[in-house]
Amino acid sequence: MSGYVELDAEEYRAASGLELGRRVAAGELSPVHLAELALGLAAEAEPALNAYAVLHPERARAVAAEREAEVRAGRVRSPLHGVPIAVKDNMLEAGLPAGKGSRTSPETPATESSPMVGRLVDAGTVVIGRTTTPELGWKGTGISPRTGVTRNPWDPTRNSGGSSAGSGTTVGSGAVPIATGTDAGGSVRIPAAFCGAVGLKPTLGAIPVWPGTVNENLSHAGPITRDVRDARAVLDLTRGPDARDPQSYWSRPPGPGGGRRLRVGLVRAPFGIAPEAQVGRVVDPALDALVAAGGAEYREVELPAALPRAVFEALWVTGRGLGFRDLAREHAADMDPGLVRLGPLAEAYSLADYYEALTARRAFNAALAGVLDEWDLLVMPTMPLTAFAADAEVPEGGEADAPLPWITWTPYTYPFNITGQPAVTLPCGFATDGLPVGLQVVGPWAHDDRVLDLAVHAQDVLGPAPAAPRLRESRS
Known part of the structure; x- marks a missing residue:
């Protein structure tokens, strides 16, 4: 590697994707070296964390060598050229099968990539592997019949969150600076908050979603990253219409604003629900620090x-329950029992019930839009609690028998899928149990850049979060 600087693992784990990309473009860092660091750190944490459905070391090395040759030839595709990333295993990647956390998924390689993946590959990133997800992304934990239990990098006895479980875990562990995710009820923000990372849910359709989902009017694609600026870079590289997702034509960025001073609402107990005391003791000083700044x-x-x-x-049970009903009837014994149970629950809804839910959704969206007519942004906790037991679906004493157990402990995330608004979580400190706490910024429809501007400011005020201690070091 003559002429290149060799980073040690800790320097790599502390660097943002943009910093790595800048140094690759300057000829200081080798994409091959970065891929080896990422692969080594990812493999070191497996199977203890179970962040990866599969690693692709030879494929990653070959692509990294191509990216290195391009830099030598004077071609730099984007600010993230040569940067290692990971892809959630429910997104398509040309030439590879998508397991989707399900034993029912065929091993047939995809013939084309999902828009977010394809655009990141075209931007010169290097995919090292595919990250775990619960079956068909149906819930907010990291447990699936196909891959088992994904664990939190800060404490492997605790939950990673989901459904972008492995993406949150691998970024939180420091193996890669960027991973893709999807979020239909919190599935980017939950694992990012639990694992000490940044998680962006852009406006619905800002990053096209394809293949479509059974809950397409809730489903967003977005990144989990080490740094807020990395999340912005990913959004800039992957946003924009794609005919395969008609919703991607609705979310074009607005024109420039009027230039008045930003008005930010501080929400300490979203929807009247206060977070756990140990979470509040982290969020409240973070909000106070923003005000002071x-x-x-x-x-x-x-x-x-x-x-x-x-x-x-109503939307989730009917979408998932009816959307996967035939699959569950044929393969129930091989599937997540909670997902299978949604079929009969969905059949109990009448068409009138469904339309009543749509009417209530419209009223809720109008109420939130009214708040954001008065306030440019809202800042609040991302989760009311820290990560609970890794093999549990709800925290101790939670509503395990609810139709959707996972939404009983995610009251600050799924409402903003109902509205389709942009939201980002960033780390703001650690609770008394030693686990990360996230701060969430929410903005009006299509004002993703405004949300990210405040999140960057908050990160600068609060400081970036470190990667979790390496498991090898914690055992020594």
Whole structure:
């Protein structure tokens, strides 16, 4: 590797994707060396964390060598050229099968890539592997029949969150600076918050989603990253219409604003639900630090709408239950029992029930839009609790028998899938149990850049979160 700087693992784990990409473009860092670091760190944490459905070392090395040759020839595809990334195993990647956390998934290689994956590959990133997800992305934990239990890098006895489980875990562990995710009820933000990473759910359709899902009016694609600026870079590289996702034509960025001072609402108990005390003791000082740093008008705000649990249940249960009903009838014994149970629950909904839920959704969306007519952004905790037991679906004492157990402990994430608004979580400190706590910024439809501007400012005020201790080091 003559002429290149060799990073040690800790230097690599502390660097943002943009920093790595800048140094690759300058000829300082070798994409092959970065791929080897990423592969080594990922393999070192397996199977203890179980972040990967599969690693592709030879494929990654070959692509990294191509990216290195391109730099030598004067071609740099993007600010993330040569940077290692991971792909959630529910997204298509040309030439590879998608396991989707399910034993029912065929081993047939995809013939084309999902838009987010294809655009990141075209931007010169190097995919090292595919990250775990619960079966067909149906819930907020990292447990699947196909890959087992994915664990939290800060404490492997705890939950990774989901459904972008392995993506949150591998970024939180420091193996890669960027991983792809999908979020239909919190599935980017939950694992990012639990694992100490940044997770961006852009406006619905900003990053096209394909293949479509059975809950397409809730489903967003977005990145999990080490740094807020990396999330912005991924959004810039992957946003924009794609005819395979008609919703991607609705979310074009608005024109420039009026230039007045930003007005930010601080929401300490979203929807009237206070976080656990140990979470509040981290979030409250983070909010106070933002206020002290200035740069905007901050004021305490209460959300005017009730938690829309019944609305989300109606949309999710009917979408997943009916969408996968035939699959569950044929393969129930091989599938997640919770997903299989949604079929009969879905059949109990009448068409009138469904339309009542749509009417209630419209009212909820109007109420939230009204808040964001008055306030440019909202800042709040991402999760009301820290990560619980790795093999549990709900925290101790939770509603295990609920139709959707996972939404009983995610009241701050799924409402913003109902509205389709952009939201980002970033680390803001650690609770007394030693686990990460996330701060969430929410903005109006299509104002993703405004959301990211405040998130960058918050990261600069609060400081970036470190990667989790390496398991090899913690055992020594």
